[in-house]
Amino acid sequence: MDQYYSNKRIVLLFLLPALVIYVGLAVYPIVQSIVFSFYEWNGLQGVPMEYVGMNNFGSMFRSAKFWLSVKNVLQFIAVNLIFQIIIGYGLAVLLAQNRPGFKIFKTIFFFPVVLPLTATALLWKFIYFPNNIGVLNQLLNAIGLESLKTGWLINTKTALNAVSIANVWTGFGYHMVIGFAALSAIPDGIMESSMIDGATGFRQFFSITLPMIWESMKISFVLLITGSMKNFDIIFVMTEGGPNGATHVPSTLMYYEAFKYDHYGLGSAISVFIFVASLALAGLTIRLMRRESVEY
């Protein structure tokens, strides 16, 4: 085996197929987007691209629509981080107690994750329909809370949070599984020793359990931040960025600028922003969550 490892040519040969696919389908489009962001093009084949330097970035940063989309995506990230982590890991802790009948709940809670996101978005859209058409408004009617009824997806005050809640529903099961796997990996001996030392309940959770699953939580945080940052489908299906642009996030704005308004350069500039912001937020998260690894 060592003989193979020492032969760099063979190592490179085995790596080549995966490398070609990765470069072709991931690296090349990223580089191309960066290049496009310095040009203006109207989307017509044969029409040359015009080099405009940093103009697209200038237009992007001067646009009120863009800053609204940034504010929206930060709100979307915050809601998803808080609720998906709390619900996902909370359920994982409960399910890890392995009480009779708990197994079925693992499947039930994970079920929304395997549903196609478009179908889930449409399902929630039906729930949020206005007047007495939507299930939520019908429910509020039935329990005497008519005053809370609204057009959930057309009210600018509720639309983004309504979409965020739908997204939390689709994703918390995933983090529950990550959390559950991390909890299952904690040796029983450590938990028993901590109990002998007098650590139970919250003390045990914060001093033993949490440090032990910290690395998994870090993964969840990074996945949630980068996933929310590039989220497109659920917002596009439920609100299309509306009403009147109130729920646009950078990814939906990028789609509209490039593919509807033929501003391919500006669209590319927004995609570069998403890329850089995702990297920065992920890096920041990893840095903030860095702590000495726990070994047992």
Next chain:
Amino acid sequence: MFKMRKVLACLMMFALLVTGVAFAEAKTEITILTRWSGSDPMADYLDNYILEFEERHPDVKVNNISINEEASYNNKFKTLVATGDIPNVFYLPGIASLVKYAENGLIMDVSVLFEDGEWYNGFLDGAFDMFDFATYGVEGVYAVPFAATPEGVFYNADMLKEVGYEAFPETMEEFYVCMDKLLEKGYVPFAPGAAETWRVGHLHNQLLYKWCGTSKATELGARTAKWTDEDVVQSLAWLKDMNDRGYLMENCAGLTLDMEKTMFFTQQSAMTCNGSWFIGDITAQGELGFDVAFAAWPYFTEREENKGAVVQYPQNWCLKGGMEGAEYDATVAFVKEYTGRDNQTRVTAEKGTLPIRKDIDYSGIELNDLFMGCMDVLNNATSQAGDSFDYDQLSSMQDVTRNNIVGMLLGNTPEECAKAIQDEIDTNG
């Protein structure tokens, strides 16, 4: 060695034979991209038309890549254009938005087809005028219209009778009184499915042209008028006023087009502002249990000069630019035969759509009242225009105008709505 040569010679002969046959059987392929697919009422008609066209032209193969859903259609079209794989025949809504395609030679100047007098002279007068881009600085005519689509009000005649109207109100003043009476009876006058923003965009088109005249659309596109002009703001204010009075269903911004149709067909709303294409939807319902009639949108008494201003949306096919030989012949034949007298007569008879030609043979066609109503509106039109943004070369105007109109229904003032639209123009074009 000799045997080997014999085998090789046989193989070569066989190969020549096969390629010869292949060449002999090679068909000219043309691609068409329309919105007529899936559940669209015209989808089956198009499929049959293609089959019959291929029978008449055995050397032509038609690839139908039509998509009904708007966003998917736009994505597909833009991808095809960006990669240079433009369909031979395609539908592209708008007028001014076609100019950049014409400027870059991507669509064909169809005025060369006008030499065929039998085909050309049968079109309604002025049918090609919208697509003459001389006003945009591009010589030529760049699309072939395939249907006439006037828009007005389809209404539940039984409901209107119940509140005392045998005929549809002609003026806006009467219309307001009529809608008040409908509300008193507990009927919702309109339930536009404004989640699909074009539904309220179309309502505004009616009010804009009845208040300002159809020329306002071209003036806005040519930048000789502004959205913040007093008369344009007033046209927005009329729509806002209709919404505030409850003539539009509460929270209509969250209703879909399907909901709008269901509400009309189940008598939960009294009217729907729609084009002649809606006749197909009504026919598809079968027995409705109430009478539906069609009328022109009422006019403002103080703007009687705009009484005949009619909204008519362009229904047109563009042909790919730079075609030659068999591809050109097949594409032109496809479009000319579809828009020719025989097929237009047939599509009128089978689908109840309004023909774009004046030489239709109506004998043997059972024309219903809705069809005649649409024809009346068209015949009484003194001027026509499509969507207000059809005349604007800024691609974003379709979304920006409609989104801001929805925003106005959700609380913004007409002035804020007009300013937001004008800001888009001032920033981008």
